[in-house]
Amino acid sequence: MTTPVPEEQDLSRLTWHSFPCPASELSLDVNLACGQSFRWHASTVAMEPRPSSTPVSKHFASAHDDDDDASGSHGDFDSGASAVCAWTGVVGCFLVSLCRRCEERIQWSVHRPHDADVAEVQSVILDYLALSVNLTALYKQWSDADENFRKVASSFPGIRILRQDPVETLFSFICSSNNHISRISGMVQKLCALYGTYLATVDGRDFYRFPTVDALCAKGVEAKLRDAGFGYRAQYIAASARVLAEERKPEFLSTLRNEAYTDAHSELIRLPGVGPKVADCVCLMALDKHDVVPVDTHVYQVALRDYIPSLAARSKTLTPSLMATIGDFFRKLYGPYAGWAHSVLFSAELRKFGGGKKQASPRRKAAAVSHDQPRAQTASLATSSSSSTERKSAGDGRGVRRKAAAAPPSTRQPRAKRSCRQ
Template sequence: MRLDLTLACGQSFRWRETAEGHWTGVMGGRVWTLTQTDDTLWFHVYANHQDGQKEGGDTKRRAGEKNVAESKRRKGAPWKEEEDSRAVTSEQNSDVEAEMLRDYFQLHVKLGDLYKEWGSADGHFKQIADIFTGVRMLRQDPTECLFSFICTSNNHISRIQGMVDRLCQSLGEPLCQLDQTSYYNFPTLSALADISVEARLRDLGFGYRARFLQQSAKQILDTHGLQWLEGLRRVPYPEARDALRTLPGVGTKVADCVCLMSLDKPEAVPVDTHVWQIAKRDYKYAANNGQKSLTDKLHKEIGDFFRKLWGPYAGWAHSVLFCADLKKFQSLKETTHPKPLKTRKEEDEKCKKSNLKREFDGDKTNLKTKSKCRKAQVSVQK
């Protein structure tokens, strides 16, 4: 598993890289910091305001895919980087928290085997797989997943993160404060359904999404009840998807995201214009080639195309390619597959025009870059 890809590819909007290789966020009503070594996922859980007086409230230990290390107890032990070699936790919570992480990252799924299957069936995936290894699907809380993805309509990841943060600050319960940053739990359905919520969220910049959030929460409580969303985990994928689509602001793509990322439907393939372009560009997908907009019919056809290609975990494979196409991760491709020297020389000429100066090292197979512009620094590796 790779935390940097899994937590930043648009599945969840609650995680930030707070130090190099360390990700802090909210999950299961707790604030966590996660980091990893080659075969181990390390975690630290912070005491919430309500239990901050409890002895040993902060916990730190590791959760592996095959086992969980034995723990030692240290009363009130602070988390220090140099303590990564041992597991520190409070006795009553350690097993519960390790199991929460196993469930959240679905560590029972043998991702390496799936990558091999997808690579055997799909040459394009095989090219991508060596760079974008370890992209896992999160198993999120259904309420948080649904209402976060209602915010994604006509939006991009960084702006969605800001909206979800404001939603939690406005309507969620406070958990703790770290380094001047306050963390909040995700709002309950009852908080989201309050009649005052729409106006409140419009004031916070949610626009038309404010009405969808309030009305969807109210419809769930009035028509189905508190346990309805979680109950959709136990029904077939088409039934769960169609049920979600009855909610205000929930179209086919959002419904598929919720099915895949919180309702145990690994065959769900969320299709938006981005995924449609991947299908046409990388798979020469030509069905309805004259279509100019995504219809429900086209959405299903593209989903069926990928389900036939990748099998029952098609949604997981889709997320690897989606991640690989995000602008924020393009540098990984450039580092792993550097451009040929001829191409780099052509780019060198362009850089000179932009007040950038490049210097060749001895054998002219590597390029070092020195920039006269503080705004731009280019590095090309062999």
């Protein structure tokens, strides 16, 4: 692949747009860093205040009206702006940045392509964030149904499931087997750098489109990925790509969105390197199976302690039968969006395990200026525990889980609500 000429993007000089989205409906800090997706990068955007005599442009004013207008402004947000945390990532075919600088709206900008239609980009972002789902109503429903959920809901607002591309989700979660979030993110970035199409450089980080299935099944992929540190996962990535390219239709994974969960799950576990847990994660996070509850040892312990203590008499290990029992229990308790509720409980449970050394996170400095609600412990929704089916390698991953659990809870205090029109 030809080495691209870097095209550095200055976040502070982009054209920004916005749409209504209360903080109770979306926490960027949690949802873009908790292990659903592995390619979002946080950076601090310094915004120099405009002199008070500088008039506000028509475009800027309309970007903060109360409708869904996608008009934008160049450069600074308003006279009170100083710095915000911007998250940059690839959504569909667009390289975008997202941020929240007030309680009521999400700001966004597109880097590539230059001539992207604003309405189309915003539509893709809204779909990716699954904002058609009323999370506030779901939190109330889950709180009414479960006292345990009610106790943690106020501390973990805005946690939802992203609606991601099935191909990217599948191969990202193949990388997640017996792994931790920072290493998964590194692997996915390497995969994109090796086989994806370069888009631009933002805050010193190169961004690429996710590789196509054809690119991942090309000759020599497995060997190259092994050299890049993917280990046994290299074989599964190449083999699954080969099955999809040679034995399935091009849009096969996307068509699984229209299939029943059992059928979609059965198709996924036929792919090399995909076990029940990875298949459940793909179903929940990419295939619109909102009631799927990926069960790992953390979820098992929560179920055993708070909901179904009788599980202890059945088995001391997490068997497929136990996984089914736990999943059915939470589906009955929480309803059609049980998988979403599970992600909130998961985040709350990981936060309880905090208290060790602080993790050295590249997002910490950027996230410190975020206007989201207090963050849940940043940890993977998918990687705290992998079943033996997914691992297929030495070790049981307990060391990985201990490392993820050792991070302390956030100490940042809630910020006072701020209006976009300040």
